[in-house]
Amino acid sequence: MKGGAWRVVLLGLAVAAAALVFLAVEITQIAADDRTALVRGLAIGGVGLLALWYVFSKLARHFRDLTRLSDRLSGTRGRVDLEPWSSGRGGEIARLADVAGALLRGDGASVAGLPAGGRWERAVQAALALADDPLLVLDEQGRVERLNTGASRLLGLEQGADIGKSLLREDLARAIERARGGGAPVSAVLRRTEEGELSARVADLGLNAGVVLSFPARGSAHAAALSGRRTLSLRPSQAPGPLGDDEPLAALPFVALWVATAGPEPDVGPVIAVGTVRLVGTRIFPTVSLSLLIDPVDPVPAEAVERHGIGTAMVAGERPFGQVWPAIQDALHHCIAVGVGVDAALTVLAQSVAHAGIADPVLPPSLDLGALAAALDPALAGAPFDQLAAAFGLTHKPRLGPQAQAQAQAELAAALFARLNDRGIVTQGQARALIADRAVV
Structure with a gap:
């Protein structure tokens, strides 16, 4: 952004x-004999230089923020990072970022001076209202x-x-991952929390837009009147992007991974719990998460229970x-796994895969948060x-269960x-070069 104007x-x-x-x-030459006039003139010149420096610093920060905004907008839709400035500064650049973020999220009605919806959005709402099948829309929090x-x-x-x-x-997380990876709606069987299961069609609207679920009507008439006030922002499905070193961290898909084992050490023994939470850059998506307990058949030893709080009674029958x-x-598909000790977590997953007799497991690349x-x-x-967590300003929260543990890793x-x-x-x-340089030292 620092072009001709700069x-x-x-x-x-x-x-x-x-x-x-x-x-x-x-002034020095003219007022050399008049000390008072000389001091006054030099003071005026000094104040003028300080004012110029202040103007320069403000303009430099303005153009620097413009460059940051340009970088954050340079990704594709749905991969753009428009989180508030970490410095907490406001101003016209921050307001512009807020407006751009609201537009990308489809929150046009929340932006002053922008229309609440267009002809296409009204058409989508009408189509939803005419749907015969039970239908619902989830936000990114589920x-x-x-x-x-x-x-x-x-x-x-x-x-x-x-x-x-x-x-x-x-x-639901598995179905969302399949829909996102394939770029099209998918069919899935979703189990109820109590008893039974439902056949559903799942359409992913992007990490910033939510999910649409449709359930085949089972011969009963359902009124189609819709509740809520959401203005949908449908986005074309995109193929998974690259995970190369040149990709900005703000646009890369990550998955925070937490694994518990039944061994005396964290990297030993069968896996008995897995938690994952998806994030893109600094943006966390709790609804795209996974929380599993796994029955290892053998009792969980006391030292393992003391380490992660998951005992034999909790996993029995899983x-x-x-x-x-x-x-x-599916939860790890096309992501970079992150976490403290994430390489050890992936290693014990691979060991459990081999013990289960599963051939050719696909494991993701990793980025260890401890090393970073x-x-x-x-x-x-x-x-x-x-x-x-304390060193980077994260508040201490109770972490009960695999999903809460993975959420904490995602926040770090x-x-x-x-x-x-x-x-x-x-x-x-x-980021990897920074870790490598530290390892060499």
Whole structure:
């Protein structure tokens, strides 16, 4: 963004500074014998130079923010990072980022001066209202934003309810991943939280837009009146993007991974719990998550229970690893796995895969948060998770269950990526080079 306008500004400031210096020299020569006039003239020149420096610093920050906004908007739709500036500064650039973010999220009605919807959006709403099947729309947190009467009766949910109260998030997460990876709606069997299962069609609207669920009507008439006020922002499905070193961290798909084992050490023994949470850069998507307990058959030893709080009674009767591996693989698909000790987590997953007799498992690339934190602050080398979280300003929260553990890993990843951005490290390659340089030292 620092193009012609920036050069003109610099030229103008340079000319003004030169004029002030020339004026100060002239005053020195003219008022050499009058000390009072000399001091007054030099003071005026000094104040003028300070004012020019202040103007320069404000303009430099303005153009720097413009460059940041340009970089964040340079990704494709749905992969753009428009989180508020980490410095907390406001101004016209921050307001412009807020407006752009609202437009990309489809929140046109929330932006002052923008129309609440267009002809296409009204057509979509009409199509939803005419749907014969039970239909609902989820936001990125897994809450019901819009549903027709048929879906309300079928699932026993109302607007604003958590979909997890009616359907198992594990099944829904797998379906979302398949829809996103294939770029088209998919059919899925979703289990209820109590008993039974439902056939559904799942359409992913993008990580910023939510999910649409449609259920085949089973011979009953459902009124199609829709509740809620959401203005849908439908986005064309996109093929998965690259995961190369030149890709910006703000646009890369990550999955925070947490794994618990039944061994005496974290990287030993069968896997008994897995939690994942998706994020893109610093943006976390709790609804795209996975929480699994796995029955290892043998009792969980006391030292393992003390380490992660998951005992034999909690996993008894759960499915074996071989049956849940497809869900885990879907959750890790086309992502970079992140976490403190994530390489060890992937290793024990591979060991459990081999023990289950599964051939050719596909495991994702990884980025260890512990190594990244140590590269940013050498004093944190080898620090446990709680110390790392405190060092990067994360508040301590109770972490009960695999999903909560994975959520905590995702929050640490987001904090680290924000710190990297502040230091000018914006691509995956730069982050890995930082870790490599620390390892060499």
